Each structure stands twice: as structure tokens, then as C-alpha cells.
Amino acid sequence: MIEIGEPGPLATVQDLGRPGYAALGVPRSGAFDRGAAALANRLVGNAPGAALLEVTLGGLRLALRRAATLALTGAPCGGDLDRGTAVTVRAGSELRLTPPATGLRSYLAVRGGIDVEPVLGSRSTDLLSGLGPSPLRAGDTLPIGRAVAGEVSEVSAPGPSPANVLSIDAGPRDDWFAGVALDQLTGTEWTVRGESDRIGIRLDGPAFERSRVGELPSEAMLPGALQVPPDGRPILFGPDCPVTGGYPVIAVVRTRSLDVAAQLRPGDAVRFTISR
Amino acid sequence: MIVRRYGEHALLVELDDPRLVPSLLAAAAALVGAAEVVPGACTLLVVLAADASREQLTTQLSSLQPAVHESSDREPVELAVRYDGEDLDEVAQLAGLDRDSVVELHSSATYTVRFCGFSPGFGYLDGLVEQLHVARRAEPRTAVPAGSVAIAGEFTGVYPRSSPGGWRLLGRTDAPLWDTARTPPALLTPGSTVRFRPS
Numbered sequence: 425m426i427e428i429g430e431p432g433p434l435a436t437v438q439d440l441g442r443p444g445y446a447a448l449g450v451p452r453s454g455a456f457d458r459g460a461a462a463l464a465n466r467l468v469g470n471a472p473g474a475a476l477l478e479v480t481l482g483g484l485r486l487a488l489r490r491a492a493t494l495a496l497t498g499a500p501c502g503g504d505l506d507r508g509t510a511v512t513v514r515a516g517s518e519l520r521l522t523p524p525a526t527g528l529r530s531y532l533a534v535r536g537g538i539d540v541e542p543v544l545g546s547r548s549t550d551l552l553s554g555l556g557p558s559p560l561r562a563g564d565t566l567p568i569g570r571a572v573a574g575e576v577s578e579v580s581a582p583g584p585s586p587a588n589v590l591s592i593d594a595g596p597r598d599d600w601f602a603g604v605a606l607d608q609l610t611g612t613e614w615t616v617r618g619e620s621d622r623i624g625i626r627l628d629g630p631a632f633e634r635s636r637v638g639e640l641p642s643e644a645m646l647p648g649a650l651q652v653p654p655d656g657r658p659i660l661f662g663p664d665c666p667v668t669g670g671y672p673v674i675a676v677v678r679t680r681s682l683d684v685a686a687q688l689r690p691g692d693a694v695r696f697t698i699s700r
Numbered sequence: 701m702i703v704r705r706y707g708e709h710a711l712l713v714e715l716d717d718p719r720l721v722p723s724l725l726a727a728a729a730a731l732v733g734a735a736e737v738v739p740g741a742c743t744l745l746v747v748l749a750a751d752a753s754r755e756q757l758t759t760q761l762s763s764l765q766p767a768v769h770e771s772s773d774r775e776p777v778e779l780a781v782r783y784d785g786e787d788l789d790e791v792a793q794l795a796g797l798d799r800d801s802v803v804e805l806h807s808s809a810t811y812t813v814r815f816c817g818f819s820p821g822f823g824y825l826d827g828l829v830e831q832l833h834v835a836r837r838a839e840p841r842t843a844v845p846a847g848s849v850a851i852a853g854e855f856t857g858v859y860p861r862s863s864p865g866g867w868r869l870l871g872r873t874d875a876p877l878w879d880t881a882r883t884p885p886a887l888l889t890p891g892s893t894v895r896f897r898p899s
Contacts, residue, residue: 446738446745447725448886449816449823543880553820555880596704596712641718642817642824643740646747648707668740668817676707699708 425489425567426534429518431560432483436549436622437538438531439475445544446667452647453550453663456622456686457529458679460498463581464533467495467510471573474537475547477560479530482523490515492568493535493576499527499687509580510535527687535576539569551622552664588694590660590681592650597640597672601652602633609650609675610696614658618690623666624651624659625688631656632674645669648677650696660685701766703758710747711754713761717768718742718826721814722891724766733757739815739890741824776810777875777892779858780899781849783807785869787837791851794834803898805829806849806870811856811894816886821860821878823888828856840866847872849896858888 428435438461441454455461455478465474477484482501493512496505501521505511507530513519524530540547540557549556560566594606608630617626632652645651645668649661653671660677662685677685678699688694706712713728715721721739728744729737733752738745748757783803792802806828813823828851836852841864844850848859850867859865860877873896877887888894 443747444736445820445885446736447816447890448884449818449820450885544885555820593705593707596706641741641743642815643712643743644706644738644745646707646710646745666817667738668815673706676710678708 425565426538427487427489428560428562428564428566429485429487430483430562432479432481432521434480435484435560436478436551437475437540437557437560437566438478438548439546440473441548441663442544442546442550442555446644449553449667450544450555451550451552451664451667453546453548453556455531456663457498457531457683459683460529461531461533463508464495464497464531467497467508467577467581468493468533468535469572469574469576470533470535470537471571474533474569474571475540476531476533476538479521479532480528482521482530484521484532485518487518488513488515490568495533496521496530497533497581498530499524501530505532510576528689529686534568535572537569537571539567550664552666586684588684588688588692590685590694590696591678591699592675592681592696593678593699594675595673598674600634600636600640600672601674602635605632605674606698608632609658610698613693613695616688616690616692616694620688620690622662622664624661625685627658627660627694629657632658640670640672642668642670645673646676648679648682649673650675650677662686701762703761705754706745710745711758711761713744713746715742715744715766718814719768720766722812723769724764725890727764727766728761731757731760733760741815774891774893776895777887778895778897779849779873779875781807781871781873781896783871783898785849785871787868788870791832791834791868791870795831797831802832802870805832806851806856807896807898813888813890813892813894815890819860819863821886821888823857823886823890823892824855825857825888825894826855828854834868836866837868840864844869845872847874847877849873860886
């Protein structure tokens with residue numbers, strides 16, 4: 425059992441999310457930085473789909489009622505746990521994560537996984553639709569499961585420190601914008617706005633100009649979609665994005681690059697490059 | 701029909717006629733290379749299966765011939781509605797009708813779920829008579845009660861649970877629109893036909 429002392433700014437339970445229900449209006453959800461989450465699970469010998477904690481800007485304090493093996497990946501929090509390696513702690517241990525110097529989201533996996541009740545096949549907290557467990561609060565207790573996929577990894581795996589350049593595929597609705605729009609997208613250093621979360625990362629920069637009038641009939645949205653609302657400033661959709669939306673998507677960020685996007689903080693600069 | 705690329709793992713099929721969406725949905729969902737299909741108002745998103753070839757799936761989708769089915773072979777879902785919604789008078793006024801005529805028009809049509817979105821289990825229902833096409837409220841409500849039957853633009857729909865919302869409220873139903881313990885969890889799924897019965 426894990427007991428939450430303080431959740432910090434935002435801590436949620438995440439796994440690989442709820443693919444397959446989008447046609448019913450259910451967001452995909454799941455860990456934002458999937459690479460970091462997969463690494464944390466691998467280090468403790470969990471299956472890729474095991475639930476772990478997604479910790480935003482550190483600040484998490486927790487106690488373990490029994491001995492457990494943990495791994496911390498993603499944004500480099502300071503505190504009581506080394507990052508990128510499996511660590512076994514005694515029953516009764518108290519751990520604290522301090523805010524990372526860079527990056528936004530850290531992942532804390534425990535061998536056996538977080539064993540809260542799944543909803544539609546997933547233990548992920550979906551902040552848009554409210555499915556899954558609520559964001560963690562002080563005093564919450566989380567059961568630790570028993571399902572493991574292999575041995576605890578002996579290696580230590582320092583996380584990558586990628587540049588903030590995201591690979592995109594143009595479209596599907598780049599033809600809704602003036603001809604220079606893709607050059608504008610790739611030629612601009614965009615700034616992450618404060619109103620960014622798991623639903624979307626809002627970007628500041630030169631507004632896109634539409635070449636069409638009228639409204640786009642609602643169509644499917646996906647994590648990674650760069651949607652351009654009427655004010656012309658793009659929103660990069662995250663895992664909890666709505667499944668349908670009525671504004672054109674100028675380009676879609678590649679899966680690998682979404683892991684990089686997950687670590688963007690308000691004020692960070694980010695660029696886009698078209699995949700070849 | 702146009703097939704567009706939608707990022708690394710998906711295709712977006714654009715149709716000329718929104719009534720073709722249910723037929724395309726059924727045909728595309730049966731393709732081996734399609735992991736997931738998500739309808740929109742006039743489009744279908746097809747997410748590629750892990751080992752699927754984009755080129756092959758594009759060719760397969762392009763060769764599908766969706767048709768307009770005037771009547772569905774699915775049994776209609778009938779929802780009992782208390783037509784006492786807060787916006788009934790306003791809708792009547794906007795439509796130049798009296799309350800009873802609004803209820804009569806809304807409850808005499810048969811609707812089809814064209815797509816879902818906004819919140820889990822919220823279906824955009826096609827088939828609203830043109831007289832009832834009214835704009836959404838200028839100021840959305842911060843909380844619309846669960847089960848509210850509402851209209852906006854060309855669509856009608858039912859709020860599966862309490863949420864903010866800008867559609868105009870005609871009434872309420874007690875039908876369980878969303879239940880995660882049920883398979884599927886949504887009462888109304890894309891392609892479902894729906895009728896509203898005054899109670």
C-alpha cells in the first residue's frame with residue numbers, strides 16, 4: 425500500500441489509457457510521456473500496461489506500508505529516489521520528490537503496479553471526462569498489485585534529454601490555411617502558454633490565417649493533433665483531448681515527439697519539423 | 701470520397717454526404733488493418749492497426765462504396781421524455797411555434813446517432829426537422845442536468861451526465877445513457893436509431 429502525504433501540483437495514476445472507445449466519446453488518456461512510463465515499468469519488471477504515477481512538477485510525498493521496488497523516470501525530480509534505476513525501499517519508508525530543474529512530468533513505477541479498480545480496461549485518470557481515479561489527494565491510499573512481467577532490471581537508464589523539436593506530419597486540414605502556413609509552423613519558435621495541461625498544450629506565436637471561411641463539421645481528434653481555433657494560435661492535443669472537435673488540424677505530432685511535448689513547461693520554446 | 705493522412709497512425713476519410721457515415725463506419729470497421737474507427741459529422745477516422753500498411757488501407761478504404769440507408773436494420777432505442785425543459789418556450793418562440801408543436805415535431809422524428817463526442821456517451825443525433833434548427837445559447841450553462849434532452853443547430857442529443865452545456869433544453873429522460881459496467885457503456889452508439897416518446 426502506498427499512502428500519499430502530499431500530491432504536489434498534480435499527481436495522477438496512468439497506464440496505456442483507453443484506446444478503442446473513442447467512437448463512444450471516450451478520450452484515449454494514459455501516460456503523456458509514454459517512453460518514460462514504459463522505461464519506469466521496465467526497470468521494476470512490470471508489464472508495459474502496468475499503472476504508475478504521473479507526477480507533475482515534483483512535490484509528491486508518500487509513505488510505503490510495505491517494502492517495495494520503485495523506479496523514477498521522466499523529468500529529473502530531486503529528493504529521496506535516484507532517477508532511472510530500480511530502488512528497493514523498506515516498509516515504512518517515506519519518500520519525497522522535489523520539483524525537477526527541467527521537464528514537467530516524472531513517472532514513478534512500483535513493482536506489481538498500482539492496483540486501483542480499472543474503468544473500461546484502464547486505471548488512467550482522464551481529466552477531461554472524469555473517468556478513472558481522481559487526481560491524488562493527501563491521505564489517499566493506493567494498493568500495490570502482484571502482477572509482474574519479469575525480473576527487476578539491474579541496469580540504470582538515464583532518461584534522454586531531447587531538444588524541443590517535434591516531428592510532425594502535415595494535415596489533414598493544412599489546406600484550410602494560407603499557403604505559407606506550414607512554413608510558418610516550422611519556421612516559428614513557439615512558446616508554451618500557461619493554460620496547458622493533459623488535454624492540450626497551448627502555444628503562443630504568430631496567428632495562423634485561414635484561407636477558408638465557414639466552420640469545419642466536427643471530426644475526430646487524436647493526441648498529437650495541432651488544432652487551430654479561431655484565434656489562430658495552435659493547441660497541441662494531449663492524451664485527455666476530446667475525441668471530436670470543430671476546428672481544423674493543421675498537422676499531427678509524431679508519437680515519439682509527443683513524449684518530448686509531455687515535458688514542455690509554460691514559457692518553454694518549441695519548434696516543429698516536418699517528417700520525411 | 702477523399703482519404704487524407706492523419707498523422708503517423710491514422711487516415712481521415714472525408715465524405716460528400718453525411719448520411720454515408722454509418723455505412724462507411726460499418727465497412728471500415730470490418731477491415732483487418734483498422735484498429736479503431738471514429739466517426740465525425742462528415743468524416744471517418746481510421747486508426748491503423750500496429751502491423752497495417754498505410755498504402756494498402758488507403759486503397760481498401762478508397763474502394764469502399766458506402767450507401768445511404770434510409771431505414772436502419774437496428775431496433776430503435778426509445779427514450780421516454782418529460783418535455784418540461786427550461787428552454788422550451790424560447791425554442792417555440794425562435795421557431796415561431798407553440799410548445800406543443802415543438803414537442804410534437806421533436807418526438808415524431810426518428811433519429812440516427814451520427815457521431816459521439818463532447819463527453820462519454822453523448823451522441824449527435826441526426827434527423828431534427830429544419831423548423832427546430834436553432835442556434836445554441838449565447839451563454840452556455842455551467843451545469844446541465846444528466847438526462848437533459850436538448851437541441852442545437854441541426855442536432856439533438858441527450859446529456860449522459862451533469863456537465864456544462866450550451867444546447868437548448870427541451871426535457872429530461874431517466875434512461876441510463878452511460879454506464880461503465882455495461883457493454884457497450886453507451887446506450888446510444890454511432891448508427892443507433894432513436895425515438896423520443898413524450899411521457
